[in-house]
Amino acid sequence: MSRRACDTLIRADRIVTQNDERTIIEDGGIAIAAGRIAAVGPWMEIDAAWQGETVMNLGRSMVLPGLVNAHTHASMTLMRGLADDLPLMEWITQHIFPVEQKLTPELVRLGATLACCEMARTGTTAFYDMYLMEQAVAEAADATGMRAVVGEVIFSFPTPAYANLDAACDVVRAMHDTYRNNDRIRTAVMPHAVYTTTPELLTRTAKLAEELDIPLHIHLAETTTETAQCMEKFGKRPVAYLDSLGLLSPRTLAAHCVDLTDDEIRRLAETGTRVAHNPESNMKLASGIARVRDMADAGVVLGLGTDGACSNNNLDMFAEMSTCALLQKVATMDPTVAPAQQVLDMATRGGAACLNWPGIGSIEPGNLADITALDLDQPGLMPMYNPASHAVYAASGGDVRMTMVGGEVVYRDGAFPKVDYPALLAEVRSAAAWVRKQFEGNGK
Incomplete structure (x- = not known):
């Protein structure tokens, strides 16, 4: 049986779907097409059914809804x-x-x-x-x-x-x-x-x-x-x-x-x-x-x-x-x-x-592909027994290795594909001098 085409395939150690059943998939895969989740399930099933133009193997990562x-x-x-x-x-x-x-x-x-x-x-x-x-x-x-x-x-x-x-x-x-x-x-x-x-x-x-x-x-x-x-x-x-x-x-x-x-x-x-x-x-x-x-x-x-x-x-x-x-x-x-x-x-x-925005908040077919991934090899995330517990009590934003919105990566491993980050930092430093001056002028 031929595989269906999609834009991106994601593979990760754990997928926390946040669907109605709160399903957690080990060694899971997500197929993304036209900015939406086409399928989610065990990697072997997803890989057998879908051909991705891009394959993103996140390895020891826990994927969650954005x-x-x-x-x-x-x-x-x-x-x-x-x-x-x-x-x-x-x-x-x-x-x-x-x-x-x-x-x-x-x-x-x-x-x-x-x-x-x-x-x-x-x-x-x-x-x-x-x-x-x-x-x-x-x-x-x-x-x-x-x-x-x-x-x-x-x-x-x-x-x-x-x-x-x-x-x-x-x-x-x-x-x-x-x-x-x-x-x-x-x-x-x-x-x-x-x-x-x-x-x-x-x-x-x-x-x-x-x-x-x-x-x-x-x-x-x-x-x-x-x-x-x-x-x-x-x-x-x-x-x-x-x-x-x-x-x-x-x-x-x-x-x-x-x-x-x-x-x-x-x-x-x-x-x-x-x-x-x-x-x-x-x-x-x-x-x-x-x-x-x-x-x-x-x-x-x-x-x-x-x-x-x-x-x-x-x-x-x-x-x-x-x-x-x-x-x-x-x-x-x-x-x-x-x-x-x-x-x-x-x-x-x-x-x-x-936000009154149906289609976000969970990883399931038909939803928008708004996804983030935590690096499970970080020392503060080892070992893991309960993914929800880890997300709430153990993880920090610094453990995030990838974030995508509508199937498009907006952050991955230190890089912001859509932003000239060094130029942004220079602008912020310049603006900070103006902000400080306003506060000092206000008596603070």
């Missing part, structure tokens, strides 16, 4: 390590916002390109991004081969991208028109948070998301301070406030969701609102610990995100998985909470659901 970063601000890589060790409201209003008002599209694009390289290097293939001048982020993601949902952050005050709410909505519409037929870049409506918007703004953005039939993303219930401010200004807690304005729905992804009551958790589940959990950022800013077990038990769809590199300070989703699992155990004083498989699900299948 990780999905469900909430980040990619361009904040340029501010990594500045304005550390501050509470959220002081950090964002006194140090971050003033510098962001001086950013240019070129700087935003540069920071996003660096972020895309960092994410590809550490096994992430798709991310949900909210920032200023987001068109530049979309361009960076597209140029580096990453998959992304992007959206211009909308505040109740002017930014370098728009003067008022009408202009902000025009920016969103223009981005949607630009990327409506792009295979890897999608758009969303992104009001920033309850404390930086107005009821009119939130209502308008909800209607805009419905009009364009795209997702909506917002920071929600991140701190007790946010709750107090919302109560004082609007007479409701943040979840109830958004609910009263019609913003809780299956198209909504809420980031953080730290300060929640039992009733609020139930309401998020009832409305189909999804949640991006950001444990490292929440820890660094002392925002609190999200109730992951209670949200999961209530049926809330959960993803995992790094937040921006200015409040984390990395975009490594393997580190985020480990932190998520360990933090939940000590918060509840129950070692069975947030088991490895559940956390791996959050970073793959849950992330795909948060």
Whole structure:
């Protein structure tokens, strides 16, 4: 019997499919055609049935679905390590916002390109991004081969991208028109948070998301301070406030969701609102610990995100998985909470659901070929008994040896095929001098 043609064949020691059965294949193979997974199974079966134009033998590697970063601000890589060790409201209003008002599209694009390289290097293939001048982020993601949902952050005050709410909505519409037929870049409506918007703004953005039939993303219930401010200004807690304005729905992804009551958790589940959990950022800013077990038990769809590199300070989703699992155990004083498989699900299948992007988050026929591979010969990954445990508790982004998006390699063994990495580093070093000057001028 003749073999069917495909673009790429991958062979690896272990394949963690993350399919419905969570099948793990030893000495496995994946056939990739036209950017999608054509077949996955034991290598002998795949090799017998498929002829690859390229054969990628990864040997002692564990292949997983590409990780999905469900909430980040990619361009904040340029501010990594500045304005550390501050509470959220002081950090964002006194140090971050003033510098962001001086950013240019070129700087935003540069920071996003660096972020895309960092994410590809550490096994992430798709991310949900909210920032200023987001068109530049979309361009960076597209140029580096990453998959992304992007959206211009909308505040109740002017930014370098728009003067008022009408202009902000025009920016969103223009981005949607630009990327409506792009295979890897999608758009969303992104009001920033309850404390930086107005009821009119939130209502308008909800209607805009419905009009364009795209997702909506917002920071929600991140701190007790946010709750107090919302109560004082609007007479409701943040979840109830958004609910009263019609913003809780299956198209909504809420980031953080730290300060929640039992009733609020139930309401998020009832409305189909999804949640991006950001444990490292929440820890660094002392925002609190999200109730992951209670949200999961209530049926809330959960993803995992790094937040921006200015409040984390990395975009490594393997580190985020480990932190998520360990933090939940000590918060509840129950070692069975947030088991490895559940956390791996959050970073793959849950992330795909948060992005509203069917076809990613698992390795199975018909899905997009978004894949990453860990080097199992690294000393910290030897020996291996439970692949999910290794992915969550033992691995780091530094163990990644290959990442591909839609069947195209975006990182392999120290190289970024689509990026002039030395030139990028030179640009980043130059930009860092400008960033430092802005922070020093702001009294930091």
